[in-house]
Amino acid sequence: MAPQRGPTLGRALVALLSLSGAYARSAKCQPRAVGDPQLLNPDEVEDEYDYIIVGGGTAGLTVADRLTESGEYTVLVIEWGPTITAPRSGPLPAAQTNLNNRTTAVIGGLMLGGSSGVNGLQAWRFHPPNEDTAEALDIKYDESYWGNTSDVHASFPTFNWPGLRLEMEAFSEIEGVEFPPDSGAGSPGVYWYPTSADPSTMTRSFSRTGHFDGIARENYNVLTDHRVLNVLFDEDSASGVRYVAKGAKNDTDARSVSARKEVILAAGTIHTPQILQGSGIGAEALLESAGIELKVDLPGVGWNFQDHPLGGVLPLTKRKPLDSDGLSCRIRRVSLRTPDHRLRKRRLLPPLPVIAPEAFEDIASRFEAQDPAAYLPADSPEPIGALVYLHPASRGTVYVNPENPYFAEPVVDYRAMSNPADVDIEVEFVKFTRRYWTETSLSEYGPVETRPGEDVREDEDLRAYVRANVSPSTFHPVGTSAMLPRELGGVVDQALLVYGVSKLSVVDASVMPDLPGAYTQQSAFAVAEKAADLIKARA
Known part of the structure; x- marks a missing residue:
């Protein structure tokens, strides 16, 4: 069967700069809640x-x-x-x-x-930001993209780190970066987006x-x-x-x-x-x-x-803080029970030509010319061996453990970066991050690349850095x-x-x-x- 191609790589393979946090182990079972007749023993x-x-x-x-x-x-x-x-x-x-x-x-x-x-609090039912927050961060939104009947809420915190606006404005200095009218518009680019929090309490709103x-x-x-x-x-x-x-x-x-x-x-x-x-x-x-x-x-x-791989970006320090709150503007996770008004989400989701303006045509042509079946698991079903979907190009497996299929955890193999196109794109993420911090107004804050180091420039060296640092998961299986x-x-x-x-x-x-x-x-x-x-x- 001939490969089935979707949209061009320039549109299909995009950068996902994840802001998710690390996770901990599960707590003990809670007792049956009083007044919940549907929760059974x-x-x-x-x-x-x-x-x-x-x-x-x-x-x-x-x-x-x-x-x-x-x-x-x-x-x-x-x-x-x-x-x-x-x-x-x-x-x-x-x-x-x-x-x-x-x-x-x-x-x-x-x-x-x-x-x-437990995730990074993505949105569902929309509540607009208050006027002060919208003005402080120049948040654009269009309520016509959102629903308003769900009981899973999406809202904006009332607190903002001043440095975040500087980071957002710096994206506009990169050629080709767009700013869609709303995070729900379905267009690639840069935008603020609400998170799953009840605006009346700023506690997590979820299933x-x-x-x-x-x-x-x-x-x-x-x-x-x-x-x-x-x-x-x-x-x-x-x-x-x-x-x-x-x-x-x-x-x-x-x-x-x-x-x-x-x-x-x-x-x-x-x-x-x-x-x-x-x-x-x-x-x-x-x-x-x-x-x-x-x-x-x-x-x-x-x-x-x-799964969405996580990584390929650079750890940096800054000689001069972006705002009075210090060097880092970190995400604060909204608690299940306690209010937290500080969580702020912004996202850059640009097409590949923006991430890799000089290399994207070469990456796309090599991706188009490859035999995708060569990078799939050895036991892949024959009918789908030649299919290529959108990003990432690598495919893994989740199979029962033959030694203990019912009570052992399944055998999980991400096969991350098994398709070389994924490594190529992760390398371009590194280069893009450097451009973002050193070729925009953020350069005045003295960013210092701590790893792999600004002297590491050759693609093969950057591929080695990617393989040593990328995580196969952003918890989106x-x-x-x-x-x-x-x-x-x-x-x-x-x-x-x-x-x-x-x-x-x-x-x-x-x-x-x-x-x-x-x-x-x-x-x-x-x-x-x-x-x-x-x-x-x-x-």
Whole structure:
């Protein structure tokens, strides 16, 4: 099959300067909240529900809320994590060959609300900034791009670091950089964007606060601290799930619960493919090696794994501070419980010709001329071996551990920088960062490059720096249960139903066949809202 090309590389491969923070391990389970009839103890789970949702995260709680609001359907959500927690480190991925054999933890939100409860606070329902903040930072916005009915809020803090405006204005001095009218406009460039915070309290607004807290519906049940092992089938129709308490090492005490209408997987990009594979849906050779009986030979499960790499920028110090608050204008994370008015988000998302004005044509031509199959995993499904999607070009895998498929974490391999085009672009990020600090008005503040050092100029030396410093993840995993035609390696169809069986759907970021040129939380919410409509339409 000939390669299928999308937009030109100059438009498709863009710089993502992430502002996300590091994550910690999960906290202990919180006690059952008083006045939450939907939060169950294990013995209170009914034998049967209309819908079972596996995963109470960003998408899972959204779908649960939408399916139960009419009172017509009963829903059980089974969430591996507790009600309130910090993020957790998951499995260690395979050593990254193209990152000097380094490994980094796989991070996710093990809690009710999922990764929307721990991530960098991306936006959903829009609240404009107050006049003082908008004037101080010259924030432009257009409310027509935003919704105003969601219970997941997006707002601007009332505090701002004065130096941030200087940094924003410096971008305008770089040729080709655009300033879209709003962060929701979908155009590449530089803009301020709101974050997921309730403007009345400036506390985190996310899937749990918007789609669970304060909702007391007898038909909306949630079981936390339990993980689903596999989907149960009545012939080729999903009929329920089998689950155990968190921490279980075997299935001696496994329980099962039935679904009258549908089983909905929303366990995320890392664990949804593990559950599918544990249910006999995946690549035949993989399942055979794990001793799992084949239900559907679907080699795309766990394949096509992508994440936004983090890195390629330079650590710098400044001889002269940008403002009276010191050298760094750091992001302050909005707490789950305590107000924080200081968090500020700005983003540069320029096209490749802006990042690499001299090199982009050469990078694009080499990317177009390459055989993409040469850089894919050795066991890639044959039909999709020649497909190339948008950035990044590298593809990884998430497969069950054949030695312990149900209770061990899956084997995660980002295969970061396996396609040389990704390394080329990361090198251009380094060069762009240098230009930004040394060829704009920011140069008067005396930036000093601390690593790799301004004397490191040759591309090969910069490639070595990239391989030694880039992280394979900005905590935006997608693609392992892609919505594509089955013959192209897809796992779900346009209705989000898994190929080869009935009454089984996937509703999370794993269905995205390619990374969006943005953070993934908003996309996950959008998938969930659309999925709820699809599910109700076929009820």
